[in-house]
Amino acid sequence: MSKKILVLPGDGIGPEIVNEAVKLLDVLRSRHGLDAELTQGLLGGCAVDATGKPLPDETLSAAREADAILLGAVGGPQYDKLDRPLRPERGLLAIRSELELFGNLxxxxxxxxxxxxxxxxxxxxxxxxxxxxxxxxxxxxxxxxxxxxxxxxxxxxxxxxxxxxxxxxxxxxxxxxxxxxxxxxxxxxxxxxxxxxxxxxxxxxxxxxxxxxxxxxxxxxxxxxxxxxxxxxxxxxxxxxxxxxxxxxxxxxxxxxxxxxxLPSASLDRHSKGMYEPIHGSAPDIAGQGLANPLATILSVAMMLRYSLDEPALADRVEAAVGRVLDQGLRTGDIHTEGTRRVGTAEMGEAVIAALAE
The missing domain is CATH 3.40.718.10 (Isopropylmalate Dehydrogenase)
Structure with missing residues (x-):
């Protein structure tokens, strides 16, 4: 039976890093037997802009029906002066509470x-x-x-x-x-x-x-x-x-x-339904520049495969692909050191997909 994955790109660098993870999921579906359907929704500042609420009813309804949720990041300085109930972070707290995602790994x-x-x-x-x-x-x-x-x-x-x-x-x-x-x-x-x-x-x-x-x-x-x-x-x-x-x-x-x-994370309920997200924030200072590191989001997909989708072999494969890319010396700016090659968000994501086939 096909699994349902709700994708919530969010704010700041969220759409960029989630885009690379979605590309990976598409490859897992088309070439590696992952039986899953993806839908997208709004959470955080983008939801406030579009609907006036950080957690729209439509998003919460889709989240309840999903087997797993992939989240990018929420928030940004442009929302800091909103009334507290309207701030992007309130949407994140609310979805965790409404879905009873009590355990954060x-x-x-x-x-x-x-x-x-x-x-x-x-x-x-x-x-x-x-x-x-x-x-x-x-x-x-x-x-x-x-x-x-x-x-x-x-x-x-x-x-x-x-x-x-x-x-x-x-x-x-x-x-x-x-x-x-x-x-x-x-x-x-x-x-x-x-x-x-x-x-x-x-x-x-x-x-x-x-x-x-x-x-x-x-x-x-x-x-x-x-x-x-x-x-x-x-x-x-x-x-x-x-x-x-x-x-x-x-x-x-x-x-x-x-x-x-x-670093990835998993937020789980009593029945292994989970929301998966990188633990970093929305990094508004580099948003839209193609500089963000997508590996935490890609590794969050690996956690999703392991904990909610019952695909441990695919999880191992994704994690091994990340290791191979690091062996190749590819680095985004946050982990770049002398002797390694600096790449952007998309190139890092494409490299992981390429390594997945090895």
Missing amino acids: RPAILYPQLASASSLKPEVVSGLDIMIVRELTGGIYFGQPRGIEQADGERRGYNTLAYKESEIERIGRLAFETARKRDGRLCSVDKANVLEVSELWREVMERLHAEYPDVELSHMYVDNAAMQLVRAPKQFDVMVTTNMFGDILSDCAAMLTGSIGM
Whole structure:
């Protein structure tokens, strides 16, 4: 039965990088047996421009019917002065919440060809392979009450950080299952020395551990975790943490690999339906110039093939093709170093398609 893929190019460099991923999907469909139908929709700033809403009803309806969603990026400085409910990022938060995409998988893998592109010494990052499991639909980004109010003669801003046991348990199970399929080590990151919500988080993780005795569980405060990611990142296998902490730590881990432009992500519900996107932003400073790195989006397609479309062999093939292109010395500007050949978005995408046939 044909799978349905909803493509949401979004804003900034989103259309450029997604275009290369769609070309790849078309080749997988025409030459490699992928049975899938692609449709496109609007999300983010482009949706605001066209419909007045960052998440149009038509997009949400199509997303509910899709087996998987491929997203580019949302946002841009031209939208910063809009009322908060109309900002592009609200559309992204809303689609995650409406589809209950609670589990965000963010791998931080250093391709050996890019060891010199990392800001850390090669011996510190060589062989790096971390999976950060981020809770995505709860915590301070969604907590109520929130707002800005007038109090005692000045404005006061406030947000609420809250998690229910059930929310912690479902992300914990995903993290333990992920660790079980890898090296069997899980580090839960919290701030239990300060936050009551983190005390509950830690209690639930400890309770779940009894069901996964084959997984080694450790705990770490978030400030120490940030330091350890820079000091000795290879000590980690799988990390699980809250929405805000995961947002910050995954970007930190991304730079260990040489470029945030290399890393994909998957946001999953309970039934392996997912939204797949590069973890970088819309990069408005280079939008429309053909300079953006499409590899994170292409690798997001690989994650889609593996987690939502049940095509692990094709996922392996796509990832191997990216490795071959890096072996050829092709680099976009964000990962370019002396001795390699600098290419643009389209040429990098075409090179991956060519390598796919090898």
